Amino acid sequence: MSQGERLERESVVSSGNVFSDLGLPNPDEELAKAQLALAIRQRIEFLKLTQTAAAKRLGTDQAKISQLYNGKIGNFSLDRLLRFVKTLEMDVEIKVHPIHNQERGKTLVTTSP
DSSP states (O other), X not given: OOXXXXXXXXXXXXXXXXXXXXXXSSHHHHXXXXXHHHHHHHHHHXXXXXXXXXXXXXXXXXXXXXHHHTTOOTTOOHHHHHHHHHHTTOOOOOOOOOOOSOSSOOOOOOOOO
């Protein structure tokens, strides 16, 4: 870019779900998986487990834990991530309620310390 040229940027308002904003299929599921993966990583770190020790506890291999740490969660199902959560001694609560002021329902994962 030469001197005096300006780079123009377009601003877009987010929907709150980056996967939806990117137009990816199943954005609610992808967001839920990402949030679960983060909760799992935080729990592993809280327990001061190495990736190898975490893998052993979760019945998988260290490479899978590394993928999870790096956000490569495409090969993880929601069911598998939920099993990891429970194995790491965290509760899972599923709450269903009518939607309010939205065009469609959404999936939401919340975590607490």
